[in-house]
Amino acid sequence: xxxxxxxxxxxxxxxxxxxxxxxxxxxxxxxxxxxxVCVLAGFLAMAKGFETALQSAGSPSVSVVLGGGTNQETGSxxxxxxxxxxxxxxGDIGVKRVGDGxxxxxxEMVVTVExxxxxxxxxxxxxxxxxxxxxxxIRDHVSLSDGRLFAPGAREIVVGDRLGRxxxxxxxxxVRLGTVDWRVVGxxxxxxxxxxxxxxxxxxxxxxxxxxxxxxxSLRMRLAEPAALAVLTRELAAIxxxxxxxxxxxxxxxxxxxxxxxxxxxxxxxxxxxxxIGATAGALNTMMNSVSDRTVExxxxxxxxxxxxxASAATWIEAVLLAAVGVLLGLALSWLAFNGWQAxxxxxxxxxxxxxxxxxGDVMLRAGLLGLAIGVVGGALPAxxxxxxxxxxxxxxxx
Amino acid sequence: xxxxxxxxPYIQLSGISKAYAIGGETVPIFSSLDLKIPSGDFVAIxxxxxxxxxxxxxxxxxxxxxxxxxxxxxxxxLDQMGEAARASWRAHCMGIVFQFYNLLPMLTVAENVExxxxxxxxxxxxxxxxxxxxxxxxxxxxRARQYPVSMSGGQQxxxxxxxxxxxxxxxxxxxxxxxxxxxxxxxxxxxMLRMLNREFGKTIVMVTHDPQAALHAxxxxxxxxxxxxxxxxxx
Numbered sequence: 001x002x003x004x005x006x007x008x009x010x011x012x013x014x015x016x017x018x019x020x021x022x023x024x025x026x027x028x029x030x031x032x033x034x035x036x037v038c039v040l041a042g043f044l045a046m047a048k049g050f051e052t053a054l055q056s057a058g059s060p061s062v063s064v065v066l067g068g069g070t071n072q073e074t075g076s077x078x079x080x081x082x083x084x085x086x087x088x089x090x091g092d093i094g095v096k097r098v099g100d101g102x103x104x105x106x107x108e109m110v111v112t113v114e115x116x117x118x119x120x121x122x123x124x125x126x127x128x129x130x131x132x133x134x135x136x137x138i139r140d141h142v143s144l145s146d147g148r149l150f151a152p153g154a155r156e157i158v159v160g161d162r163l164g165r166x167x168x169x170x171x172x173x174x175v176r177l178g179t180v181d182w183r184v185v186g187x188x189x190x191x192x193x194x195x196x197x198x199x200x201x202x203x204x205x206x207x208x209x210x211x212x213x214x215x216x217x218s219l220r221m222r223l224a225e226p227a228a229l230a231v232l233t234r235e236l237a238a239i240x241x242x243x244x245x246x247x248x249x250x251x252x253x254x255x256x257x258x259x260x261x262x263x264x265x266x267x268x269x270x271x272x273x274x275x276x277i278g279a280t281a282g283a284l285n286t287m288m289n290s291v292s293d294r295t296v297e298x299x300x301x302x303x304x305x306x307x308x309x310x311a312s313a314a315t316w317i318e319a320v321l322l323a324a325v326g327v328l329l330g331l332a333l334s335w336l337a338f339n340g341w342q343a344x345x346x347x348x349x350x351x352x353x354x355x356x357x358x359x360x361g362d363v364m365l366r367a368g369l370l371g372l373a374i375g376v377v378g379g380a381l382p383a384x385x386x387x388x389x390x391x392x393x394x395x396x397x398x399x
Numbered sequence: 400x401x402x403x404x405x406x407x408p409y410i411q412l413s414g415i416s417k418a419y420a421i422g423g424e425t426v427p428i429f430s431s432l433d434l435k436i437p438s439g440d441f442v443a444i445x446x447x448x449x450x451x452x453x454x455x456x457x458x459x460x461x462x463x464x465x466x467x468x469x470x471x472x473x474x475x476x477l478d479q480m481g482e483a484a485r486a487s488w489r490a491h492c493m494g495i496v497f498q499f500y501n502l503l504p505m506l507t508v509a510e511n512v513e514x515x516x517x518x519x520x521x522x523x524x525x526x527x528x529x530x531x532x533x534x535x536x537x538x539x540x541x542r543a544r545q546y547p548v549s550m551s552g553g554q555q556x557x558x559x560x561x562x563x564x565x566x567x568x569x570x571x572x573x574x575x576x577x578x579x580x581x582x583x584x585x586x587x588x589x590x591m592l593r594m595l596n597r598e599f600g601k602t603i604v605m606v607t608h609d610p611q612a613a614l615h616a617x618x619x620x621x622x623x624x625x626x627x628x629x630x631x632x633x634x
Contacts, residue, residue, distance in 0.1 A: 003517065003518055003519070003520070006517040007517055007518065010506075010510075010514065010517055013505075013506075014503050014505050014506060017505030017506075018504070018505050296501060297501075297503050300497070300501040300503070301503075301514060302486065303460065303462055303489065303495060304489065304490065304495070304514055304515050304518070304562075305486050305487065305488075305489040305490025305491070305515065305518045306486070306490075306514075306517075306518070307483070307486060308482070308483075308486075391457075391462040391463075392453075392454075392457045392462055392463050395462075395497070395501070396453075
């Protein structure tokens with residue numbers, strides 16, 4: 001080990017061992033860094049959880065066709081003539097077909113309904129999706145957790161697992177949606193994705209119950225392969241003058257998640273940065289206090305021949321180490337407090353969408369780096385101050 | 400330990416001037432101060448407060464620089480050295496004993512004594528060997544693992560002396576080494592300095608207020624108003 005490293009090591013060690021002399025101010029620095037890290041990790045975990053819920057819902061092998069000049073299901077309308085024409089086409093339109101040549105397709109419509117969670121009076125807006133029988137199978141990673149799928153023509157619903165847990169809905173329960181009662185005949189899992197925030201029922205039954213007979217907002221189709229989306233887009237343009245767009249399910253949800261996740265980050269980062277500025281001022285104060293507390297020790301070792309660099313580096317290392325402790329504490333707290341925490345927001349169909357906060361590796365990395373930056377920036381000036389101690393004066397200020 | 404050559408003037412100050420700016424006013428400490436100390440000498444410097452004793456010691460230690468004049472120690476011109484060069488010179492050529500010991504309380508006795516050796520290219524084993532040797536010399540071999548706070552003032556000052564001599568410097572500077580000690584401890588410390596001077600040929604410059612401490616030196620220089628006004632040689 002080189003002399004300068006040995007000097008820095010021994011001075012850092014002396015700094016760390018002298019921390020009990022300035023315990024309260026050092027602890028306050030650790031806690032302020034922990035708070036900044038915890039808050040930022042919370043916001044980032046929220047954005048990450050929201051993104052995960054939506055992005056995992058989208059498959060590149062499924063196409064969503066929307067009409068009416070909108071890129072959301074709400075406000076979209078697919079004319080019946082278009083659906084009939086598509087179903088009558090026998091050539092390759094980029095969509096998978098079953099044994100009898102029929103397209104793997106689900107006509108769908110979303111209506112918002114108010115549901116009161118068990119034991120509460122306040123209703124919450126949820127998405128009730130009417131779909132064809134093929135609708136569940138078209139979606140990736142969807143499986144029944146309990147019961148069975150709804151029967152065509154019956155007032156039966158299946159409920160996403162996340163929604164079922166939150167609202168206390170179980171197979172066999174009856175729930176009023178709109179003006180009629182529906183029976184829960186099953187629950188489904190979609191690996192925690194946004195689908196689990198929906199209620200599914202037969203399209204025609206939903207249309208009848210909500211006076212929207214014959215209305216179709218979107219078509220979901222299983223593509224022959226992801227690249228076949230271009231074929232479908234071309235065929236749609238050829239069969240109608242109605243403005244229809246075909247997007248992959250993955251792109252549809254990615255776009256939805258991007259807007260909200262950006263909004264969450266837009267609040268999270270400035271708030272965390274403002275807090276970080278405050279914490280940096282705190283770190284600066286703590287480290288100035290540390291230099292002041294160790295004036296005689298620094299002056300003594302420098303009189304013995306220790307370099308300015310070792311005094312500076314040791315002060316800086318102390319700041320970064322204290323910040324690192326704050327980072328670890330903040331990350332541990334955020335993981336305990338936020339990871340897996342259920343949250344909800346208004347999703348793409350103006351209905352409630354539940355998701356799970358995710359304190360992932362990249363969330364920890366970003367929040368942790370901000371915390372370390374507080375130590376690096378807050379320790380810089382005191383590190384310089386440690387090198388500028390006038391030795392003769394410092395030695396006289398009895399330790 | 401090395402034995403110094405007694406014939407050459409080891410420390411030489413010629414025409415040294417030093418002034419401090421205090422409250423916008425320049426206060427002269429020395430003007431044209433001359434001093435020669437041969438190698439292997441033991442010199443006590445006495446004088447009233449404000450006479451410039453500490454400033455002189457700081458300049459000899461390379462932690463302060465004269466405004467003008469020549470300050471030579473051995474073959475080194477301290478007045479011409481930059482901060483880094485003076486730090487390196489301190490590490491290799493000088494040991495210092497402080498009035499209040501200036502031990503690092505969070506390090507053990509052995510670790511405190513080892514500090515100057517960290518600046519040298521020595522293996523951990525060699526450093527340990529040297530530390531053990533000097534602690535034995537100052538009679539604290541059995542206290543190596545203790546912390547300074549658990550020791551008396553006299554013992555702490557012996558640790559300070561061990562730290563000052565562990566790198567085997569030719570020059571030992573002592574700033575009121577007995578100023579914080581009772582008579583008995585002070586006499587032990589002074590006897591140790593005397594032994595280091597006589598047996599190991601260390602050149603020692605000691606600033607003190609204590610006339611009894613000064614009696615242990617070969618000669619005593621009285622400093623007043625920036626000039627040496629009297630010299631007393633030991634009988």
